[in-house]
Amino acid sequence: MENAGNSSFQLRVKQEEPTLVTPAEETEKHLYFLSNLDQNIAVTVRTIYCFKSDAKGNEEAAKVIKEALSKVLVHYYPLAGRLTISSEGKLIVDCTGEGAVFVEAEADCRIEEIGDNTKPDPITLGKLVYDIPGAKNILEIPPLVAQVTKFKCGGFVLGLCMNHCMFDGISAMEFVNSWGETARGLSLNIPPFLDRSILKSRNPPKIESQHHEFAEIEDISETSKVYKEEMLYSSFCFDPEQLKQLKEKAMEDGVLDKCTTFEALTAFVWRARTQALRMQPDQKTKLLFAVDGRSRFEPPLPKGYSGNGIVLTNSICRAGEQLEHPLSFTVGLVQTAVKMITDSYMRSAIDYFETTRARPSLAATLLVTTWSRLSFHTTNFGWGEPIFSGPVALPEKEVILFLSHGKERKSVNVLLGLPASAMKIFERLMHV
Known part of the structure; x- marks a missing residue:
């Protein structure tokens, strides 16, 4: 189930x-508002899309992708601007029309030689995404940086660095798919809805819920010391049969009458990570994960909403509680966290940030982010769908990422990094 990397290879x-x-074309020049849901996740996300080329070759790839980018930026013009700080001390986009950064590159090998790209490998895969030299913070990195790397086999890789404050996973995929449609001479299937002021905070702010996602948890188990060890990155693939068994295991004691794949898998990896990090029984552990709020807002966000429509929810329990009880207990915690996300809760979270400017604390926390429902595999610039697509690195050491896998996208790859001693235990616990 575990995938090992190709450590001797040097790209x-x-x-x-x-x-x-x-x-x-000429686009609007103005200051573009980012909502509090955008402010909260202003980190750069690096992804790659690998395309094989049989008959077509890669000679035209960079030219086609670059020309299509220029056209699609007319619809997504804030991406051609620059991040800056507003008079209120918040992130805002100065729509200058300066443009996105584009780099052409060449690799000295065949695309297959990159090896196992199903797990984060910042050293190898990082070479496929352009880094702005000397950038000290996100204000010095344009919102969109693209690199097209040609390989000797005729294949190529599109490497993107985008700031999460511009897009969540859903809107990022809509952008990349629109870019592909433009490259193929098609009109946009989902035109972007750019006005983010529909998620403005209320005046005066109304905090109607408790927001434990921001709570700082004391690290009584001193897991921060374990994190000084060498970090190992791994991916674990769960096929449909294993996912079915996991759901059955979650319901076998009769406590739950239903449970989704996401709930069962999240509970399973949260519990395993608590064990692997050898947390003390009284150590509180927090789970954070994003829920797509698009359909949960009242009224729902418009189709094509181009920005962050995700809201973090959370659950906190003691490590001992988690390990003393069967899996159904932890699944129940995940289910309660999903149910919390209502219009009232999301509006309250927006207002909470307005009042406190707090960022979620990651101490003694697991942050699960799920890309398994995102249509990475449908991106097509005229060379067919990518043979692989996914992240270059995980944004934080506390993150576990779910990525759909396989021809029919029915399997889920679980990607994570852990200190070496914890990874040994985690690997053992991954057998369903």
Whole structure:
């Protein structure tokens, strides 16, 4: 179930000088509002899309993708701007039309030689995404940076660095798919809805819920010391049969009458991680995960809402409680956290940030982020769908990522990093 990496391989990539791709037509120049849901996750996310080429070759790839970017930026013009700080001390986009950064590159090998790219590998895969030299913070990194790397086999990789404050997973995929549609001469299937002021905080703010996602938990188990060890990254693949067994295991004691794949898998990995990090029984452990709020807002967010429509929910329990009880106990905690996400809770979270400017604390916390429902595999610039797509690295050491896998996308890859001693235990616990 575990995938080991190809450690002896050294990828060599020659990058050309970066250029700026501006929108193909004149676009609005103004300051563009980012909601409090955008403010909360202003981290860069690096992803890659690997395309094989049989007959078509990769000679035209960079040209086609670059021209399509210029056209699609007309619809997504804030991406051609620059992040700055508003008079209120918040992130805002200055829509200058300067353009996205675009880099052409060449690798000295075949695409297959990259090896196992199902697990985060910042060293190898990081070479496929352009880093802005000397950037000290996110304000010095344009919202969109793209690199097209040609391989000797005729295949190519599109590597993207995007700021999470511009998109959540759903809107990022809508953007990349729109870019692909533009490259194929099609009109946009889902045009973006750009006005984020529909998620403005209320005046005056109304905090109607408790927001434990921001709570700082004391690390009485001193897990921060364990994290000084070497970090190991792994991916564990759960096929449909294993996912079915996991759901059955969650319901076998009769406490729950139903449970989703996400709930069972999240509970399973949360429990295993608590065990692997050898948390003391009285150690509180927090689970954070994002719920798509698009359909849960009243009224629902418009189709094509281009921004973060996700809201963090949470659950907190003692490590001992988790391990003394069967899996159904932890699944129940996950289910309660999902149910918490109502319009009232989400509006309250927006107002909470407005009042406190707090960021969720990650001490003694697991942050599960699920990309398994995202349509990464449908991106098509004219060379068919990618043979692989996914993240270059995990944004934080506390993150576990779920990614759909396999031809029919029915399997789930669980990606994570843990200190070496904890990873040994975690691997043992991954057998369903």
